[in-house]
Amino acid sequence: MDLPPQRSAGLARLQEFLPHAAAYARTRNEDRGPEDRSNVSLLSPYLRHRLLSEAEVCAAVLARFPHARVEKFVQEVVWRTYWKGWLEMRPQVWADYLDARDRDARDWEDHDSYRRALDGETGIGCFDAWVAELRRHHYLHNHARMWFASIWIFTLRLPWTLGADLFLRELYDGDAASNTLGWRWVAGLQTPGKHYLARAENIRRYTRGRFHPADQLVEDAPTPSGVERPARTDLPLPPAPPPLAGNPRRGLLLTTDDLGLGRLLAHGAAEAPWTAVAGARPEEREEGSRVPEVAAVREYRRQALADALPASGPATDHLGPARPEDAVAWAQRARLEEIWLPYAPVGPTAPGVAGIREALREAGYRVVPFCRQWDRLLWPHARAGFFRFRQSIEPLLDEAIATEEEAFAAAP
Ligand SMILES: Cc1cc2nc3c(=O)[nH]c(=O)nc-3n(C[C@H](O)[C@H](O)[C@H](O)COP(=O)(O)OP(=O)(O)OC[C@H]3O[C@@H](n4cnc5c(N)ncnc54)[C@H](O)[C@@H]3O)c2cc1C
Known part of the structure; x- marks a missing residue:
């Protein structure tokens, strides 16, 4: 793989x-x-x-x-x-998750059961094998993610937030929305009245007999009660990319949330519409965040970002974790007039992008925020x-x- x-x-x-x-x-x-x-x-x-x-x-x-x-x-x-x-539309769910994760991490730091789960030493063969697979391949099959999360929550009785944290840090595809809401769904917090219980027979069947944790799983647990539906807010999306008008010294700042934008926006243009393109990974300096701290995942994102920067044409810069002042220094170096800044969805990148946007505006640059048409629709x-x-x-x-x-x- x-x-x-x-x-x-x-x-x-x-x-x-x-x-x-x-x-x-x-x-x-x-x-x-x-x-x-x-x-x-x-x-x-x-x-x-x-x-x-x-x-x-x-x-x-x-x-x-x-x-x-x-x-x-x-x-x-x-x-x-x-x-x-x-x-x-429910950013509070992410904010609440972060708070609960940090609280649970402090409370559970010294618990043996948590350590054993992280080390893949629970004695439940399939679970321990998935921990090893996750750490080696940084990927798990969807069904394994469901079984894993269910065993974590209902058999090992560990807080779901810490399991979600492990996935988010280890998966190459670790994503604030799919991961947090996937874990909430298994835990019975996403769809009131529904939780997901892993069953030994189902695991045997769908792993083609590779695993069969007979009598090792809690296969019956009540659905969490009192689950409230989070309040829905308006979608604060900026407009779709405007047509490339005029010929200002234009810069594009890419983040790991959307590495396809450079190609998408430049497509069909006779010449590169950018004077300079930079890539930033502000999620790496999120205070208190442990995402992504796994070296292989960090390196994966760095290489993905490098791949997205144009090989020829505009000047390219890899700004790394990119503090706001690094973005301003880049704009000064490239003598930019206008900077296109993609919308950062709820997740670890968004606070850093907001800081960069403010700093660029304060420094007098014209910032053009925009959002992909797919997302807007x-x-x-x-x-x-x-x-x-x-x-x-x-x-x-x-x-x-x-x-x-x-x-x-x-x-x-
Ligand atoms: C507890 C839990 C945590 C998860 N965490 C993540 C995560 O951090 N990032 C992530 O991308 N997916 C996550 N998923 C969803 C899903 O497991 C993976 O997207 C899928 O396994 C990836 O493998 P694939 O590309 O071979 O998927 P395929 O089965 O080939 O599906 C094609 C694509 O559809 C999307 N997709 C498929 N299933 C889902 C799903 N249930 N939810 C959202 N998108 C889906 C993915 O982008 C995937 O690449 C999670 C699921 C669970 C149950």
Whole structure:
């Protein structure tokens, strides 16, 4: 299982997966182990950083098969979009998670059961194997994530926030929305009245007998009661990218939330629309954050960002954790007049991007905040459950794909 952090590797993986896309609905629940991942796409690290976009992945499978045959796969891709939109309208859920995680980390620091879980020494064979797999491959199959989270919460009785923290730090695809809400869903906090209980027989069946934790799991636990639905706020999205007007000395600042924007915005332009492009990873200096502190994940993001900077044309800079003053110094060095700053979704990058935006404005630069059309079209529909979301975006999906797929179709 090799998932190099380059767009070319993501495109190659997509090509490899395409013939299997129609069988996905039938086979996707099987976790065949790291040696055989042919039944799932393994595209999550690429989608997470948008080395590949949701639009182009959907377009590729829909070009290969009729919609009905790949409906399930497209549905899973838009789960990611749904979770992002849902959290965007409930930022307090992320803030509460961070507070609870820090509190739980202090309270549980010295507990043996927590240490044993982190070290993969619980004695539950499948769980310990998944800890090792997570630390080695920085990826787990979706079903394994569900079983893992369920065992963590209901069998080991550890706080869900600490399990979510482990995933967020270790996964190459670690994402504030998909991860936090995935854990909340298993714990029974996301959909009132529903939690997910891992069962030994289900694990045996869907791991093809590799694991069978008979009599080791708590298979019966009450659904958490008193779960409140978090309040929904308005979506504060900036406009879609405006047309590239005039010829100012223009800069683009990329973050690991969306590494495809340089290509998307430059597509079709006769010459590079940027005087300078920089990449920043402000999440690495988030105070109190332990995301991402795993060296392999940090290096993964660094390489992904390097891959996204144009190989020729505008000047490129890798600003690393990028304090606000580093961004201002970059703008001065490149003698920029205007800086395009993508919207940072709820998660570890957003506070750093907000600081950079303020500093650039204070220093007198014209800042152009913008948001991808895919997100602008689809996120506002994540108002309630996934079923309603899916129904309301169905008539919009072709448009959402077309807005970006056109631009990506010819890209290498
Ligand atoms: C507890 C828990 C934590 C999770 N944490 C993350 C996370 O941090 N980052 C992340 O990207 N996904 C997360 N997921 C969702 C899902 O497990 C992964 O996206 C998927 O396993 C990635 O493998 P794949 O690319 O082979 O997926 P495929 O099955 O091939 O699916 C294609 C794409 O659809 C999207 N997708 C599929 N299932 C989901 C889902 N349930 N929720 C959201 N998007 C989905 C992903 O972008 C994925 O790459 C989590 C799920 C659970 C239960």
